[in-house]
Amino acid sequence: MARWMVAAKKADFNQIAEKYRITPVLARILRNRDIIGDNEIERYLYGDIKDLHDPLLMKGMDKAAEIIQSKIQEGKSLRIIGDYDVDGICSTHILLTGIRALGGKADTDIPHRIKDGYGLNESLIEAAASDGIDTIITCDNGITAQIQIQLAKKLGMTVVVTDHHEVPFEEKEGERIYLLPRADAVVDPKQPGCGYPFKQICGAVVAFKLVQTLFDRIGNGQSNQGKYHAIMDELLIFAALATVCDVMELRDENRIIVKKGLARMNNTSNPGLRALLVVNGLEDKALSPYHAGFIIGPCINATGRLDTAKRALALFEAGDFKEAVTIAGDLKSLNESRKQMTEEGVQKAVGLLENKNIQDKVLVIYLPECHESLAGIIAGRIREKYGKPAFVLTKGDEGIKGSGRSIETYHMYEEMSACKEIFTRFGGHKMAAGLSLPDEESVELFRRKLNENCKLTEEDFEEIVHIDVPMPLAFADRNFIKELSFLEPFGVGNPKPLFARKGISLLTGRKIGKNKNVGKYQIADENNNRYEMIYFGDLEKFDVFLNERFGNTLARQLYVEGVRTGEMTISMAYYPDLNSYGGRESIQIVMQHYC
Template sequence: MEFRWKIKAPAEGESVDKLGREINVNPVLANMLVNRGVDTFQKAKDFFRPDLDKLHDPFLMQDMDRAVDRIQKAILAQEKIMVYGDYDVDGTTSVALMYGFLREFYPHVDFYIPDRYKEGYGISEKGVRHAAENGFKLIISLDCGIKALEKVDLANELGVDFIICDHHTPGEVIPDAVAVLDPKRLDCNYPYKELSGCGVGFKLIQAFSIKTGRDPANLNSFMDLVAVSIAADIVPITGENRVLAFYGLERLNNNPRPGLKALMLKNKMEKEVDITDIVFKIGPRINASGRLEHAKASVELLISKDLTDALRRAELVEEVNASRKNFDENITREAIQMIVEREEVQAFKSTVLFKEDWHKGVIGIVASRCIEKYYRPTIILTESNNKATGSARSVFDFDIYEAISECSDLLEQFGGHKYAAGLTMSVDKVAAFQEKFEKVVSERLTDIHMKPVLEIDDELLLDQINYKFYNILKQMAPFGPGNPEPIFCSNQVHVENIRVLKDKHLKFDIVQDGQVTRPTCIAFGFADYYQLLNSKMRFNVAYEVRENTFRNTSSLQLYVKDIKFD
């Protein structure tokens, strides 16, 4: 895929120079930091040295005192408590955190995850009635509930109280719950607004521990769950999330809970685990149960206290994930073939595909895979409960939710945000929707949307790449939204010692006039560039700086992101 390079503009010179002097880093690093909002000595100290003491007071969150009081009341009255969460990674880690915390000292607690296919997203009527019929007096919902007005009213009628812990944007009306914890509430003065659902749950157990005099150090055992939720839910790794992710990764790498350790062992994750490992290895496996079967299996894995039991449960999760990958690959192949076979579709600005037997649990993944092949707004639809239901994914800076809303006259239901959405319509409306959506997208899509953007932090001369530079880069982790892994470019280079690996990848050294350093590059998926590179043609290269260890010897290596010839 061809990228459009966007090299970040230099930050204001005076602030860069001042920060560079104060923390003793070179202008490239100082410029990167200022561009990321780290523009003072104190901000740099907080950034490079995350501190648990800098976590905000949980009681700053609206309704926190009411939530803690209601849990205390339930415990004193020996009431049954239901922990309710969504079926994705953020939801299942949230449930594992809250249920795991409460069951350490309180026996009358259970958890509930809705069935993706029978109940759908969020609080379900079935879940509320299940709580009432089984004697639960309090539901603590996590990662969902902020718009569940009718379901909370039903719970109130049935004598079941609600504490809602959510991080999604509220509607105009807040549910009539005992407490609604959501930093995005307009009336909430909590200083950090980007917590994951599990992060909001963590603030609740933190507040409960403060109020009841429990040792705050006991909460460290839940940090690995919070880190997994932050990574998998793609929330910004800034502010409080950076502190939680930093200590969560530390826990994950040194003393993870048995369920996460089992997943790591099954996947031979021997090196230090980072955010990327969670996103691409741990997260999809936790997600798989909710996509194909029932997410209860993922929660049971995450709350397992015994490694032998956890390994058994992880094996079951692996089997489900293997099935998920099989569905994903087969449906993606069919979807790409549908585009290839229709010339008129290849010329479209959008992709809308429908097949009645595609698995609902993976169509969002398939939409993303199609964008990797054909970079344009994409909707994949399948049939479920006699309706066409689908997942939408977008391209850089194109609001797919707005485009879908322009077609709302053909839809029965839709929701989402700028880059991802879900929708439902009658099967007989699919053709009309395809036509209208293509018209809307064609009118709105501009050249800037047609190529993926590769944001580059700065241009480097090859002699600037050394261990002193890399060791500071490494301390900028954890990387993710809001703090992406640094990408650099070097211009007018040529290759030496090039070779092809596994018929797909390239390994080579790059040379730049006037520079002594000749870094080794690994270029995954770039085998087609072999002839051009081997001709010694000059080119510009974008890359990440990584450390590679082989046979106990470490060296710096550049991971190629893109190559551009003059």
């Protein structure tokens, strides 16, 4: 069972509420998120594009823009090399659009996930040299490509790296020595000495900032300001999409980028993105991080997993809506295939863990027949199920490849760095990583090394439910629910606020949805006020809880039509929502946790 913790941070909530014309409860939620001081509160509640950080605060930004400006003016050929996920594709599109808008001669290349692997490789460098490319610009990769960049320099090319991943390092006599690539310019907020105030941005936001800097340097003419402003508005949408899909925390400027970018997405002038919204039935809907991260993003990612990411980039570059709809339909179909293959992979992984009764703190699962592009998704599902860091490895054409997904208390990249001698290649950050091993014999060595070095304790695995405010259900009226929209968009780093109440009576229940896996209940509070409640979690687990707590007879009566139990009382963590159905709007309590 999870441990519930009520936030106890102090502030003058009444004073904050009065100053910003909000309720004291909302003021308390802001404090729980460490939003303190007038500037931060103002920015959180009313932040706009003007509140984004100055790109020139990022180390290497001015140098990168200077190099690219001179190359554009000299008519040199530039090649943008991205990555095969949503962030890499959006980064590539952002840079290509920006540089071409300034008259630059630019094209793109994206590695094939299986043939090339992640990021720069020698074949991409050699292809660029063969094509007469003068300058390579990386996006969402490059920070770990020391050898490949040396090759590019040897072949006479200029290289600008834009990335957001961790900088590789070596430990020497207790000191961390960072290994920056010897490019002509390196832009990465995580590099040593970078004074950028918020470092948790994705590759597409770094690219967005670079285009902004280029427009400020080259496109400052009064007659062009409207044109460049419109382009930046459009590119903000792609920066927002990538921020959500790369699971960046929705704090600081990320929150502004996502809030403003998603609000503009349905008015996009990009035929490809419009087509993707249409084939998924999202046109004219108010879009949230859920739509970006779980509907739009997976369609884009599916091309890089099962085909080539160049197909997704072609969607965004399509000039004709009819052509774009065809590509978008193909992407959606690919994603449906990916879902089915993922489910099969998850079932195999769970079967292996449970048949062998594996109790490791760090899970390493070898699925040789699994499509290697699905390893990361399956690892994420295993992490969610078991609450442990998880790696899924597959058999590739050249050795073993795999991906890992972590938990908050385990820095995956640093733990892998402690045994880096066993990898042929690896990279990533705290919450996710990719790797290559030389052969099947290395799999067991990898598993053993990670677990021998693992310092995680039982407490680190314990799920903690963070309660914002213990609050009576009666306080959750329509006005309060609408006030909560000030806190949107919700996502990683900015979760929906969570309230808690004891003594909630379960009166009646029914199971709804195609698979009968959603519970809908009528409940009553301590004053016998009635509410509709819904639960989207693990319904089987909830039923087991009710059986154990109240007995099988009473628990079964809950779902019998026309019978009110009133004898089962639970404590629950919840958030209130407005449910619209058949033109009517009603308050709905969404249960998140129970005990």
